[in-house]
Amino acid sequence: MASVMDSFKNDVIDLESLPRFEEVEFQSISGNYLLKSNFQTGIFFLFILSGWIGLYYYEIGTSYLPVALAGIVILFGFKFWNNLMMQKKYGYALRERDILYRRGYIINSITIVPLNRIQHVAVSRDALDKILNISSLRIFTAGGSGSDISIPGLNPDLAASLKEALASRLTPNED
Incomplete structure (x- = not known):
């Protein structure tokens, strides 16, 4: 009667024979997802912008408001660009x-x-x-x-x- 150790095998795998995921052709997702992402970003932008308008209207922190507006525009400009770049890679x-x-x-x-x-x-x-x-x-x-x-x-x-x-x-x- 053969022991368990006599029948145990653990062969080395040839790494070159494994399938390469880098060579796979990926299917892209619908362009409507970009519309969804931009719509959600736009709603958030309008919410933040309305807060900025409220501060401007009540003259709260007026010396910082132009800088804050520039930061908001840059931040959301990057977010819209990010949505576009992500859409291309999904x-x-x-x-x-x-x-x-x-x-x-x-x-x-x-x-x-x-x-x-x-x-x-x-x-x-x-x-x-x-x-x-x-x-x-x-x-x-x-x-x-x-x-x-x-x-x-x-x-x-x-x-x-x-x-x-x-x-x-x-x-x-x-x-």
């Missing part, structure tokens, strides 16, 4: 054994979630998403909240199809 790819999600332009981030680690998949839409005809696909994993991903700005039909494709792999096939 992407996802579904492969045979995993799903990839890319985001970020200054600090690029690609999250790779093996399909066997996915525990739950959900599609979410808020009121603005319904107006803009977009959805978010949320993927929950066994690795905890740090490995969960949410892909925003998907067409609702595409989000539903991706959810079904991923959910079909969650249940083992009965042969």
Whole structure:
């Protein structure tokens, strides 16, 4: 009778044979997500600007108001530019054994979630998403909240199809 140690194998993996995620062609998200991001930023800008107008009207801190206005305009100008740059970098790819999600332009981030680690998949839409005809696909994993991903700005039909494709792999096939 052979011992357990005689049958144990732990072969070295050839790193060159592993698939390269850098070569994957990512699918972009809907341009309507940029409209949503800019709308939300614009609403916040108007809220901050109304506070500035209130200070100006009541002449509170008048010596600092021009500097504050310049700071507000620069900050929100950067935020609108940031929304545009982020929109260009968002992407996802579904492969045979995993799903990839890319985001970020200054600090690029690609999250790779093996399909066997996915525990739950959900599609979410808020009121603005319904107006803009977009959805978010949320993927929950066994690795905890740090490995969960949410892909925003998907067409609702595409989000539903991706959810079904991923959910079909969650249940083992009965042969």
